[in-house]
Amino acid sequence: MDRILRLNEFFVEGGKQHISHVLLHISEPTTPEEIAKGYFFAVCEINNAEPKYFTKIKDLIDRAGNDYYETADANDKNALELVLEKLNQEALTLVDTGLEIHCIIGAIRQPEITFTYYGKPQVLVFYKNHQGVYQSIDLVEANSDNKDAPTQLFSHIIQGKISSNDFLFAGTPHIGEYFSTDRLQKIITSRPAVQSAQHIERVLSEIKNGHSFGGLIIHIDRADSGPIPIRKAPVVKGASSKSLHSLFNREQSTANTLSPSILPRLKTLFGRNSNTPETPVAVATKTYQPAEINASHISHRDTGHAGATKELAFYQLKSVLAALFRAIIFTGKTIALILVVLYGIIYSAFLNSVLLVFAITNYQNRRQHILETWRKQWHSNKENIRRLPTITKVLFFAAILAAGGIAVSIAAIKYRQTQAAHDKQFKTVVQQIKNKKDAMESALIYKDDQAAQTEFVSAEELFGRLECLSKEEKATCAELQNQFDEFDIKIRKITITEPELLFEWKNGIELTNVVKVNTKLISFSANTSTLFIFDLLSREEKIIASGAHLGFVKANVPKENDYALFNTSLNNFFKFDPADSTIKPVNVKFSNEQTSIADFLIYNRRLYTLDTLNNQVYKHDGVKNGFEQGKEWIKDGTLVKDGQELTIDGDMYILKNSGLITKFTAGISQPFSMVSLIQSVGKNASLWTYTDLQYLYILDPDNKRLIILEKDGRIKQQLVSEMITRPTGFAIDPTNNIAYILDNNKLLKIILPQ
Template identity: 25%
Template sequence: MSDRIELRVHHFIAEGRDESKSHVLLEIAQPAPNELSTHGHFFALAELSNATPKTIQMVRAWIEFAIEGYYKSVPTSIESHFETILNQLNMQSTLYLKQHAHESVHVAIAAVCHSNLYLAIHGQPAALLLYRKNDVWQWMDLVEQQEAGAQPAGQLFSNVVNGSMRVDDRFLLATPRVIEFFSADRLAKISDGKSIEEVNEHMGRILSGLSSEYSFAGVWLRHARSFDEAQEAAALGAATRGATQKADISMADLMNKTKSTATILAPPVLMIPKDKIITNILQLARRGIMSGAALTRTGIRYLISFVKKQRPAAITQAFAHRKPLALSLREKKSEFSARYRALPQRRKQVLLGASGVLLITLIAIGSIAFVNSNSSARQAETAQLELVNEKLRAADDLFTYQNEPAARAAFAEAETFFAALPRRARTSDDGETTAATLFEKRNKIFRIAAVSLSAVASTESLTATDVVAFNAQVAVLSGADLYSIKDGAKKIAEIPNARALYFDDSEKRFFVATSERSFTTISSDGKKISPTDIAWLPEDTQSAAVVFYAGRLYSFNAATHQLYRYESGGSGFANGSRWIKDGGKPTSVVALSVDTSLWLRTDAGAIMKYTAGKLQPYRVSGAVPDLEHADQLLTSASGRVYLLDTRNHRVLVTDRDGSLVKQYVFENDKTMTRIAVDKNETAVTGISSDGRVMRFNLAK
């Protein structure tokens, strides 16, 4: 066996479904034999997110240039030669990177010559060195070392990490998202007891099974002593087979000794065929898993039950004159002990010896049963995890082919199967991977997007009470003041006793409720302010149950359970007409919204839609959890319906029939009490429970 040290290289690639979102490049240069000692190995890895084809082509050209330049001449110093390549790459790439700063580019190049490692990175690729210390795998994040120095804007590489690799150290170079599924701690845990080949195969299999939109790639490096691996595998296999054969022989000897011992048991004391002993022992092993004291106690009880069942006629006659059911446990023990003491010494020794052998056999077979049962349980758990993954793949395919109800049903089955697994299986490496896949598929199939609420600039001094959209902006009420909100806050007007805010987009004017039935009209620029005559509204009409749309006023009359539409005229609105023609009498309506239909929200959070005066079906489908109470309802010109659900800290977006378009879930359980969506539907602006003006962007 030779002591020559050589570099072992293993790589994995898992291609994503959307190349426009994530494109990976992996180049592993194979040096000629005469280049091993002078140059060593060269590696390049890149992930490009949302990159144009031109950027992908440019990065590929930079990598090819680096490889060609590295092996072009014989270096006097690998470190200086490596730095020369980096400087040349920086000169080629600086201008392009500055012009395409909006594109996400992650690049890493590395060279390994003898035991020395040279590494340069751009962006956030993963670079981990795993090494054993006190028989425990430790790790070092080389990316953190690079981050210690600021990376100049527009420069591809700014510094070099240089170190040495010992024999059996493991180095991983991977794309950034690999670490989201395989953290450094988890890789150290997986590496314990697994070869680098097994770890590499495991990572590739799991990442490929994710069916993610993103791509993954990585390369493992390990210095190892060179020898004939086939001979080592044969020696290892022979040793394993020898150990297995010895274990089988030992168990066979134990069973043979048990059988031969059973043949010498005295018939007057224990009249049990030897085959029956073995049969009952095996039945006991199959019935349950026992260990420790529980196994010993059960074995003794089992032995005594055999003695009592097969006791000789003399013992039977001694007990016959008593009522067996009336005997206490103490009396039974006393009688049995007396008969045992009356036995000859030889019979006692035989009985004790047989009991000891039987207990040892029970312990041995019980232990085997425990191991086999535990192995069977793990196999069943692995099979169920695979079933969960199959259901997830089916759900993903159904979602891709736009069969969302079936996709949600398949996902629900996968989630149920996973929840039924024991905690040991859920927290295993494969279980954690499946849990990550469940989380990813859940967000995709149920269209969930986690959003962070951020305060709108220059609104810190406001304590907002209502918000509406107007033009391409939003406006808020803060006390008696009306503000327009875009990049900051701008005061439009001051309205004493302001209570609620409305905006008629067609008329380009605000309506501010100053009491239950009094409104003030304000132009969108705040220059024209006048009272609006709506004194004829019924006393039980709440200001929230009105809406202004296309120059008309719509209101709900709780006394008649009817919606009325009023035309604009003079200084107010008049000529009210009933709107509801068919569809029952709604009650407790607290809010209205209008597009081509008229939408009602009740105080119970239910949504009702009337088109041309007739009730139309509307039910939110696909939301998780189901929508039980809508706290606010908004409609848009594009046909979208926005529902604020404060109980679940989210905003649901549906189409006009209720089919889910998106779920925006607020991070850290934050929420809003009122929301508005700008005319272009680029963002949602709302009010927090303490009156702050918050905002999050909508997906394109």
């Protein structure tokens, strides 16, 4: 039976090469001679070494791969043994350095596999016994009594065969810290090898401890029955000549009767005296089938046969030109035939159309003549058909039925092909979405919000490509949609809250902002200079006319909570005293005659103003009647012309029209980004925090939410409610852990989560 070799690689780069570095190599043969020699592979891990050793070991492996295909088998040694002798000589300096190296090098000639190892890599065989139960053998552990030669990297080799029921796992030693042999057996034997490799790679990629991991899962789809020999032979004279006798003695009582695929022929191969010369195992001549390789570290052989390549290219070019000439001739004939048929159809249609017009209009009294001509032609056609032999009629109608049947069959086949392609695509995309969902769950467990967001966005894009046509597919899509909704809430950290309605202003004026000073909530608008006050203690409303010519745009309250400062669109400032509910103008000086104050803040009794016209933040010291001329605070020229909100907690945060936040420390901009915020902040948002507070608070009117943000940019929570429909302003009471939101002239109270 045909054998299809499947080589599946998994690899995870740890990012810290000085701790751990992994090298993977698979050589893909190209010529028949090379294919007969199989596939050369290597898996190596180098720990706590300098980069120069990585390069040297990689060069040694690459040369060994080339030498393997260019070296002929000898009478008593195969090509791999000869290559390893040369490799041991070249790698002698690596042994002297005392490097921590774990390496597997081998070759696969279906179904034979020959390999050698150094150090303590993982080499596991999973085989199915006669009862259909998988068992495992650790070839390195079983061969632990054979010590490595002190002056050689590779002092012995192992040879054997694998069948379609066997899996050979070759991996770096650190994998064993996270996957036990039983777990690897369960993963590898319960699914296709390519999925096993993907699963192992996905799990290892989440560890992120600096270690690199890599390995191969080797499997043959179909294999011949019969006992499977395994032998161990020395590479060089004087090297370890012990076989795997100790391993298979331990397995003899049970495993030898369970599976003939990877276990040894003990009596014929290993029951000999150790001094008896070893007789090479005869291998029958066979035809090698191509392999399927799922790997990114594959090396394609450069055969160097220029003459053969040119001859093959000339032959292929000649064949292509001949096929092209035939295609041109056939196309020309087909086009000519189509043109003739089209001409006949068009001419007949045109002629009959003209005759029809003549018959309708009775042109030159020719109606009767035309109708008589058509009648005779119809009668002639009927008579011709009637006179046809019965067999001809039967064949004619049979041909019509056959053509119809063929057309229906072709349509049915096309439909089934389309349906099969759709089903395959649907299942593939669903599996990809489930893989993304697993990755999201892992990221949430490890609190990696950025990774969870990335996987969520990717899964949403895949979900958008799904075509849910059948009833079962629609049910699957509905289930996936529900899962997406749940993950959306988890990833975006959305909390549905129930605000309390404190008061609603029904004065016909649209109020746009609110500020809290002492126990008073003051609502205001750019459309009126009147202040609308709601007292939280007495639950009474009060309206105060300020006397200003324009309405108020912004307001702020210092930490001392002893007054509120308002400004107008012409940069006039007014001070509200909560003790006597009076409002008076204050003087604020600017160094530039033309200014545009987008926002301001009182911090440590100083006034900070955001001037978008001059791309600057000014710091104003307090004086008796207001604030003196401002001094430029931003020192590095960072762009703040698109800023709209300003807040300070020692550092300064400026919220821009784009929804992004720029952070400053001592006048110098600092890196800052909002993590895992899938839906960006809209325009007209508000921002607030203060010293000793743990969070930044953002009111996002466009998306009807209150965002609580960690000061490192991570999302703490997003509060939403059906009552929040048109939020325009907010105030935070950090002492009582309360947020007040002005929404469509309604004052809403929200208890903030702890």
